[in-house]
Amino acid sequence: MGNYHHLLLRRWILVMVVAVALHAHGGLLAVQAAAQKQLVPCMYIFGDSLVDNGNNNNILSLARANYRPYGVDFPDGAAPPGRFTNGRTMVDLLAGLLGFQPPFIPAYAMAQPSDYARGLNFASGAAGVRPETGNNLGGHYPLSEQVSHFRSVVGQIPPAGREKRLGRCIYYVGMGSNDYLNNYFMPDYYNTAQAYDPAAYAAALLQEYELQLTALYALGARKFVVAGVGQIGCIPYELARIDDDGDDDQGRGRPPPTSGIGLSIPGITVSIGGSGGNRSTANGGAKKSGCNDKINSAIAIYNKGLLAMVKRLNRGQQTPGANLVFLNAVNSGKDLAANAAAYGFTVLDRGCCGVGRNNGQITCLPMQRPCDDRTKYIFWDAFHPTEAANRIIANKVFSSSSTSDAYPINVSRLAAI
Template sequence: MHYNCMACKNIYMMKSSGELVLLVFVAFLRVCTQTSSCREQEPLVPCFFIFGDSLVDNGNNNGILLTLAKSNYYPYGIDFPQGATGRFTNGRTYVDALALLLGFPNYIPTYSRVQGHAILRGANYASGAAGIRDETGNNLGDHISMNQQVANFGRTVQQISRYFRGDNNAVGGYLSKCIFFSGMGSNDYLNNYFMPGFYSTGSDYTPMAFATELYNLGARKVVVTGVGQIGCIPYELARNNNNNSNNNKCNDDINNAIVLFNSGLRKLVDRFNNGQLPGSKFVYLDSFQSTKDLVRNAPSYGFEVVNKGCCGVGRNNGQITCLPLQQPCDDRSKYLFWDAFHPTEAANIILAKKSFTSKSRSDAYPINIQQLAMLPVTVHSNLTAISN
C-alpha cells in the first residue's frame, strides 16, 4: 500500500464508507493542497492524462464562447478551494480525488492553461458535452470532441519530446509509466442517441479508435470507464415521471442500452489486454454498477437524498441545472447528485476510492487503479505521431 502522507494512511485504516470517512478525506484534500505534507513522496506515476466530458472537465470549456456547457459560475465550485473553476460539481471531480490518491500534490491542470514543465505531470483535455462521436453535444453548442482531445494530446507528446531532445525511446519510456483516464459515453446517449429529433445516430460505436490512437501516442496504462446508470439521474427522473409524485422511476430504455454498451466495452478491454495492443494494460471501471451501489446502499455511504439534485430547477431539481447565484442545499455531503446530471464531490470521492483500492471486479476490472499504477511496463517506443 502506498501512502502519500500520514493523513492518507489514517484514512485507509478507517472504514471504507460513511460520512466520517468522507469528512476526513475532504479535510485531507483541503489541507493537502495548501501545505507541504503531501510532498513527502513522489506520485505513484510520473504523469496523469485525462480525457472525457463534464464529469471530469475542470475548466477547458471556460474559453469556449458559443456553448451552454459551462459551469464557471457560483454555486458551481462552492466547496472547491479556488471556487467556480469550470468543474461541473460543488467541489472536486472524480479525477481530482484520483490525482490525490495517486500522490500528486496538486490537481491536474487543464490543457488550455498548462504551461512549461507542468506538462510533464499531465493535463486534463476533458470537455463538457463531449462524446465519442464528433457530433455528440452539438445541441449544446461548441465543445472539444474526443478526436480533438486526442489531437491535443498529440501536441502534448510533441511538447514532451522537446524535453527529451526528440528521443522517441525516452519519450515512450516516460509515457508508458503514466496513467491515462478516459471517461466518455454518457453524452452519446443523453445528447445524441436518445434525441432522435436532433440526431440520426446508429448504435454501432466504440472507443476502439480512441484507444488505439492513444496507444500509438505512447499510452500503456489506460483506465476506461463504462457509462453510469444515467437512466436514474435527476434529469431523467424528471422527464420520466411527469406528474408522478414519487419521482423515482428510472428510464429503463436508456439503462438497458447502456448495459449493452458497457458489456461491449469490457470485452474490448479483454481484447486489448490479451495481446491486441502489446505491452499495454487496460482497466475497466464499471460505473453502472458503482453508481447503482451508491443508490442501493445510500445510508452506508452517508447519503440521504439520491433522487434529486442539490441545486437545480423543476421536478427532482432536474429540469434545469444550477442557475447563476442559486442557493444550493445546505449539506452537500447528504446528496448523491449535485445537479441534474452530475454527482456531488462526496460521491466523486467515494467512487475514486472504490476504483483505486477495490478488490471487487464489479468496481475495477481486471485490477484496480493502484495496482495498475504499480505495474512494471514494457516499452514499445514506436510513437507514430511524434513529429518536429
C-alpha cells in the same frame, strides 16, 4: 576550542551552500520530492463533463460551469474552476490517491508548457465519442480532438526518456454518456436513432472509441483506466421527464425540459424510492425501477461491448504491453444507492442545485443557493454527482479487490505495474 569553532564554521558554510543550491534549484527539487510521493509520474485525462475542469471555460458553449454555485466547495476557495460539481471531481480525487499534490492536474486550455510532462486534463463538457455529439450545446472538444491535443503535447515534451515516462503514466478515459443523452436519445436533433438500433449504435461508438485508444497507445500510453457509463436513465434529468403515470414526456409529444447544460453522469445509478421517485410503469420506457429503462438498456449493451474491448486490448495482439482497467460504473452506482445510509446520503433522486422536478429540469442557475448540506446528496445537479459521491467512487476504483468494480485489477495495482 579553536577546532570546535572551526568545525562549526565548516558546518555553517555547508548549510549555506545547501541553502543556496535549494534556492537555485528549488523548482526541480520540489518536482523530484513530489514525484517520490507519486505512484506514477504523470496522469492524462480524457472525457466529458464528469471530469472536465475548465477546458470549456472560454469557448462558446452552454456546457460551462465557471460560475457559482459550481465549485462552491472547492478546497482553495478560488474563483469557480469550471468543474461541474460543488468541489472536486472523481479524477481530482483519484489523482490525490495516486499521490499527486495540489495544484491539481491542470486543464489543457489553461496549462503552461511546464505542466505537460506532469499531466493534463483534456476533458470537455458535452463531449462524446462521435464528433457531432453535444453540438446542440455549442462548442466542445470531442474525443478525437482531445487525442489530437495530446498528440501536440507529446511533440513538445523533450524526447530524452519520453517514451519510458509516458508508458508509466495513467490515462483516464471516460466517454459515451453524451453519445446517448446528447445524441441518440435526442431524435429531434440527431438522426442516429433512425440510422442505428441500440446494438448497432453501440458497435459504431466502440469502433471509434477503440480507434482513439489505439491512437493514444501509438503515442506512448500503456496504462489505461477506461470508465463505463452509469445508468443515466436514473439521473434527476431523466426522472424529471417521467410524469406521475410513469410516462416519458418525450413519448407523449411534449418537449423535454430545457437544460442549460445537457450533460452526462457515468458512475451513478440510483434505486429510486420515496419522495415521488417510485413511479409506476407505463408506455414511455420507465418501468418499476422508476427510471427510464429504455436508456438504461441501451447503456447496458454499450458497457458490455466496452468491457469486451478492454479484454481484447489486454490480450496484446494489437496493443502489446498495454494494461487496461475497466471501471464498472453501474456496479459502483448500485453500491452507492444500496448503502446510501451508511455513506451518509439521505437524498438519492434529486439534485442539490437546479430547477424544476427533482431539481432536474434546468441545471444550477448563476448564484443560485444550493442545498445546505451537500454531503447528504448523491447528485449535485440534474446530471452530475456531488464531491461526496465522487470521493466514494474514487476510493472504490482505487483500492477495491472486486473485479465487479474494477476489472481485471484496481487502479492502485495498475499504477504499480
